[in-house]
Amino acid sequence: MAQNSSRPVGRHHLHIPGPTPVPDRILRAMDTPIIDHRGPEFAKLAKRCLDGVKTIFKTTNPVIIYTATGTGAWEAALVNTLSPGDKVLVYETGQFSNLWKAMAEKLGLKPEVMASDWRTGADPAKIEARLAEDKNKEIKAVCVLHNETSTGCLSPVNEIRKAIDKANHPALLLVDTISSLASTDYRHDEWGVDVTVGGAQKGLMLPPGMSFNAISDKALAANKTAKLPKAFLAWDEMLNMNKVGFFPYTPATQMLQGLAVAIDMLHEEGLDNVFARHNRLAEATRRAVKAWGFDIICKDPKYYSPTITSVLTPEGVDADAFRALALSNFNVSYGASFGRFAGKMFRIGHLGDINDGDMLGGLAVTEMALTLANIPHKKGGVQAAMDYIASAHAKPSRAAAE
Structure with missing residues (x-):
């Protein structure tokens, strides 16, 4: 024959x-019987993941885990910190920065785009100059992709934070690390990032379907006055439930099983x-x-x-x-x-x-x-x-x- x-x-x-390819060890970790997402075994798993993922973002602050792709975490970063009509500065480094800008428009924000030729990362000096011009502090957030997935350009997030500070501007710094997290150096706390967006399906070696918001104290303060509508993506309910090892809705249990092992593997290497x-x-x-x-x-x-x-x-x-x-x-x-x-x-x-x-x-x-x-x-x-x-x-x- x-x-x-x-x-x-x-x-x-x-x-x-x-x-990216999912390692066999993670596949085996996910290939286990479903456990009760309201039981003590799950609480241990959730706390292991919630604590462990902080070490990947290099933060001591909360990291929220969503059952959503990175697009969901993009939206969460915006709706939990901003209000209708807020102006946001988006540095155009490629296709995905433009998609984040388009999302901001759909949510009722007013994005201002800093255009580029798509062949470099974000320029801190240009961001500093634009913020220095904003005498009335109308810009409420600066949105940057750490790594532009469409072009392969890495932006200097640490220098961008310094640029915002040099301009003496109160804007939040929102950073997408979907194609850089767990693959290149990133320091949420040390670099003064307010919201870091991450995804599971790249450096974390998991299937698609999980994403993250790492949040600063400044972002938490902004959340108290943010007026954009939010329900599933709301930080407050997540944070309250996470304190005791649970989620306000049924979580992706098997993805969490894989995440726990992925974190272990990254630290073992x-x-x-x-x-x-x-x-x-x-x-x-x-x-x-x-x-x-x-x-x-x-x-x-x-x-x-x-x-x-x-x-x-x-x-x-x-x-x-x-x-x-x-x-x-x-x-x-x-x-x-x-x-x-x-x-x-x-x-x-x-x-x-x-x-x-x-x-x-x-x-x-x-x-x-x-x-x-x-x-x-x-x-x-x-x-x-x-x-x-x-x-x-x-x-x-x-x-x-x-």
Whole structure:
């Protein structure tokens, strides 16, 4: 009998910038009997997660866990701190910053957009200058994506906080870390962030369906006077129930089982080691892309993302057709293109539970797909990545020998 040639063999090369591959250990943790979400066993699990996730955000303040994707946490950050007609400053770094802006409009806020070419992160100096102009303090919040998922540009959140302070402005700082949390250094408390938005399906290595708000004392104070409508997303009810290990509605029990293990795994590796691994894989990917002769959407190295590399394809090349060819022939998925770069780029994700071999395998099939698609490129991208990774691993041993 002939084999079914339509069955993909082996594991899928998932190199989208999230959702990321879910480790077997987390899958096993979620593959357990449902427990009573009002019983003592659940309370222990909830407290383990609520306390543990603070260490990922690097905060001692509450972190609220929602049964929703990151979009829900976006909305929660806005409705729990702001009132109808409030002006918010949104720095446009790409497609997802624009989506957050569009949500603000739908909620009855007045977003002011700081436009960019989508090829850098947010500029603290420009934010400082705009806030300094706001003599009447009409701007109530500054919304920034730590890592713009559509372009692969990382914004300097710590410097943005300093810029707000230099302008002597009371605006809240709201930061989206959906594609950076648990993948690159982030410090909610130390950097003075008021609301940090996070998602479970990327650096935290979980399936989609869970998101977070880490909140400062200043955000909690703003919550007392915020007048935007809220019910499911309201902080006050969540905080009251969380104190005793429960939720005001039926929570995603199995996601919490997975979250507890994900937090354990991150600390077993060590957060600094997690960040170093992501930086290594990101640099290896960029070296491959440059060796192929392609441009990276993020044009300034100081804004390079540790989790996503957006690749600009040559003039006349349909990036989405290339993605389809690569999937069909090599079972690899890349991130889609958006907005002003629609059809002109593809995004390589290098985040979550992936190692050097996983990344090199993904880059190897990329180079083969470029050849199959007859896209003009130079050879040797994978070799450049291999050389870099080998040298990165050799450095610690050399230092020890010295």
